[in-house]
Amino acid sequence: MFKDLYNYRELLKTNVKKNIRGKYKASALGVLWSFINPLLQVVVYAIVFPHLMGIQTNNYIVYLVTGIIPWTYFQNVLIGCVSCVKGNAGIIKKVYFPRIVLPISTLLSEFVNFLISCIIILVFCLIWRVGISWHIILVPLIAVIEGLFVLGFGLIGGALDAYLQDLEYIINFLSNLLFYGTPIVYDIANYSSESKLVEAVRLNPLTTIMNSYRDVFLYHQMPDMKALGIVALISIGICMIGYAIFKKLEKGFAEQF
Numbered sequence: 001m002f003k004d005l006y007n008y009r010e011l012l013k014t015n016v017k018k019n020i021r022g023k024y025k026a027s028a029l030g031v032l033w034s035f036i037n038p039l040l041q042v043v044v045y046a047i048v049f050p051h052l053m054g055i056q057t058n059n060y061i062v063y064l065v066t067g068i069i070p071w072t073y074f075q076n077v078l079i080g081c082v083s084c085v086k087g088n089a090g091i092i093k094k095v096y097f098p099r100i101v102l103p104i105s106t107l108l109s110e111f112v113n114f115l116i117s118c119i120i121i122l123v124f125c126l127i128w129r130v131g132i133s134w135h136i137i138l139v140p141l142i143a144v145i146e147g148l149f150v151l152g153f154g155l156i157g158g159a160l161d162a163y164l165q166d167l168e169y170i171i172n173f174l175s176n177l178l179f180y181g182t183p184i185v186y187d188i189a190n191y192s193s194e195s196k197l198v199e200a201v202r203l204n205p206l207t208t209i210m211n212s213y214r215d216v217f218l219y220h221q222m223p224d225m226k227a228l229g230i231v232a233l234i235s236i237g238i239c240m241i242g243y244a245i246f247k248k249l250e251k252g253f254a255e256q257f
Contacts, residue, residue: 133220
């Protein structure tokens with residue numbers, strides 16, 4: 001895989017630039033939507049959950065932002081990887097290139113978008129007087145682990161999507177389900193640990209990732225490196241499985257379109 005990516009690095013670079021520039025090319029506000037979308041979500045959840053559902057968490061606005069923006073990164077990579085093969089059916093039928101370039105370029109472009117979006121988190125930390133500490137230097141590391149985690153599933157989904165026409169709808173449903181199975185808009189510490197549902201949320205690797213972001217942005221402390229390391233190993237394992245499935249199925253991509 002690394003050899004293919006190196007040999008086709010110019011194509012990879014071009015795809016990443018195209019994804020970053022073309023995402024909001026036809027819209028009036030352009031790249032500003034990268035900031036507006038998560039902000040609108042924060043406004044909605046900040047109204048609904050504290051006032052209508054009675055959720056009480058210190059610095060809830062910042063808590064929300066440090067969950068929603070990383071989640072947006074996860075969701076964009078997942079959906080982008082799942083749709084990248086079918087979305088490039090025309091070029092796949094005409095030109096040979098390592099198909100792995102498509103999901104990897106999606107991941108890299110969303111990684112850049114995420115780092116830019118982290119400016120929003122920093123602004124909220126300053127406005128709500130949470131402050132900023134040196135721990136934010138760990139953000140790229142956490143983002144890489146999150147990226148590897150979602151890439152594995154994205155590779156599997158992208159490969160299968162070429163064969164199963166309804167997979168994108170299933171992925172969207174599972175993504176929405178996972179959103180509420182991850183402590184993004186609520187704090188899992190507020191719920192009884194005896195519940196099997198709460199225990200399942202605690203075991204969710206994304207819970208560790210979200211907690212790590214909040215540790216460095218909100219609580220100014222080192223994340224649980226042991227738990228993060230375990231998630232990193234899980235992410236690498238999922239990536240290896242995803243790549244094996246993607247590589248196995250890519251031979252028939254052109255025949256499916």
